[in-house]
């Protein structure tokens with residue numbers, strides 16, 4: 001097999017990488033990553049990684065395209081340093097919505113990035129809640145997809161929510177919301193959302209399910225501009241919903257998201273730390289659940305050749 005394992009981080013989310021390493025009782029490995037004044041990224045591992053099992057932690061977060069390229073360069077450097085095996089640990093995989101050619105002359109960027117990771121030399125990928133499960137199939141190398149449903153449902157279970165309905169923000173998110181509803185033993189509602197063109201404007205149309213007089217626990221995979229959530233909350237209030245809890249796995253919180261979320265007067269907003277959130281994004285009603293335990297345990301299992309699926313039992 002391989003020599004011992006080592007975990008390194010790019011510049012995207014070092015706090016999460018540190019927490020993952022701590023879960024495994026190790027310090028992070030030493031690597032220099034910086035940008036020259038001409039924006040060219042430089043990477044140099046500062047310790048021997050020959051034949052080691054190397055994990056590179058880098059969610060695709062702002063600046064997204066830099067985060068992606070930086071990970072590719074780290075993989076290339078690790079390959080050339082004779083790493084035994086390289087796992088790209090990508091807690092948030094951006095471009096997930098570009099997963100099919102559903103209009104003329106558009107790219108499938110999620111697939112392009114998968115190709116680039118393989119070309120750079122990644123042997124495996126470890127990620128969490130891809131926008132669509134089919135993205136797994138864009139890779140010809142093994143991919144493990146963790147599920148934030150476990151920490152999120154455990155958190156809400158401890159809250160003993162009664163008179164609540166779990167709400168999917170669109171038909172595509174129905175299974176995700178149903179999985180949570182089943183775990184919490186709550187009913188499910190779905191918003192019939194229509195996107196308008198390729199803009200970031202979303203419009204919620206109809207609510208399918210019973211929400212009148214009930215609290216609503218809205219679940220989405222990611223909140224980007226929060227346009228979807230605003231439309232969902234408006235539609236639910238128009239249908240007589242009482243109060244709102246908002247939850248998502250990946251808090252991208254781009255552009256107007258924070259102002260929009262602040263204006264919603266939600267009881268609570270519950271997210272994970274798959275994406276870093278600076279102080280300006282930490283709303284008073286925000287709860288951040290850690291994903292490092294899942295990633296740490298998964299890395300331990302991958303390294304020792306145990307089942308990762310057993311984590312989901």
Ligand code: R5P
Nearest residue numbers: 220222223224225226227228
């Ligand atoms: C869309 O299909 C996704 O599940 C999310 O609803 C979407 O990414 C959220 O984006 P925004 O917050 O910009 O409306």
